[in-house]
Amino acid sequence: MIANRKINFDYNILNKWEAGLVLLGTEVNSIRSGMGSIANAFASIDNNEVFLINMNIPKCKFSILSHNETRRRKLLLNRKEINKMIKSKEKHYTLIPEKIYENKRGFFKVTIALCEGRKKFDKRRAIKERELKRDSSF
Numbered sequence: 001m002i003a004n005r006k007i008n009f010d011y012n013i014l015n016k017w018e019a020g021l022v023l024l025g026t027e028v029n030s031i032r033s034g035m036g037s038i039a040n041a042f043a044s045i046d047n048n049e050v051f052l053i054n055m056n057i058p059k060c061k062f063s064i065l066s067h068n069e070t071r072r073r074k075l076l077l078n079r080k081e082i083n084k085m086i087k088s089k090e091k092h093y094t095l096i097p098e099k100i101y102e103n104k105r106g107f108f109k110v111t112i113a114l115c116e117g118r119k120k121f122d123k124r125r126a127i128k129e130r131e132l133k134r135d136s137s138f
Helices: 025-032 079-089 120-136
Strands: 011-021 042-046 049-053 073-076 094-102 108-117
Touching: 011 079, 011 094, 025 094, 042 079, 049 079, 079 108
Parallel strands: none
Antiparallel strands: 011 073, 011 108, 042 049, 042 094, 049 073, 094 108
């Protein structure tokens, strides 16, 4: 599983969707071996299709074949979900991948979060509340 740990700190999450991910064989091997990063990744909508951009999957050391590490990867969603994403993008929200995991059937899924960026003072407030909660528990 690949997770974006800073998403809860940097953004307010408004909605979530689960999408399938179109990968090449060498990319599947890399993700299964624990390599990959979605720290700088985001989702974009082009021609009523959703793509994951800037997701880094390094080349697997066991494979002879290679792939482009930061290529655009297509996400598999229903038409209704894509239409909801298009309406929300008009409000200047951001689509960010939260985690990538393999389901029981062996397919890779991505959890896409509709996010609103936090300001610096909101981040400070979150840190303060977290520290107060931690101190009060002792």
